[in-house]
Amino acid sequence: MIALTLYGREYCGLCLTMRDQLAELAPARGFSVRWVDVDDDPLLEARFDELVPVLADPDDVEICHYHLDLAALDECLAKFR
Numbered sequence: 001m002i003a004l005t006l007y008g009r010e011y012c013g014l015c016l017t018m019r020d021q022l023a024e025l026a027p028a029r030g031f032s033v034r035w036v037d038v039d040d041d042p043l044l045e046a047r048f049d050e051l052v053p054v055l056a057d058p059d060d061v062e063i064c065h066y067h068l069d070l071a072a073l074d075e076c077l078a079k080f081r
Contacts, residue, residue, distance in 0.1 A: 002031040002080045005060065007038050008053040014066055015053040021068050022055070029077060 006022060008015030022033045038044040038052060048054055054065040055073070063069070063076045 002077055003034060003058055004031050004063070004076075005034045005036055005056045006053055007036050007044060007048050007056065009039055010037055012052055018053045018055065018068050025073075029074075031077060 004022070006015075006019055008019065010016075019033070019035060025031075026033060036044065038048045051065050055063040055068070057063055057076050058080060064072045
């Protein structure tokens with residue numbers, strides 16, 4: 001199973017939308033998502049600031065931000081298979 005990380009904020013509508021979309025896609029595409037609230041860590045808050053949501057691969061490389069990019073997600077998943 002490929003483990004992705006979604007950096008976001010609980011009060012961010014875009015973040016919650018991407019989290020819901022990923023939850024729907026995860027079983028069929030064979031990945032899991034770890035949610036990280038950037039407001040819980042000053043370093044992450046400084047790193048991502050207003051860029052959230054940010055979806056990252058297992059190497060913590062950005063796949064996409066703001067909106068889910070299915071093509072980029074599928075390309076990423078193919079690299080880790």
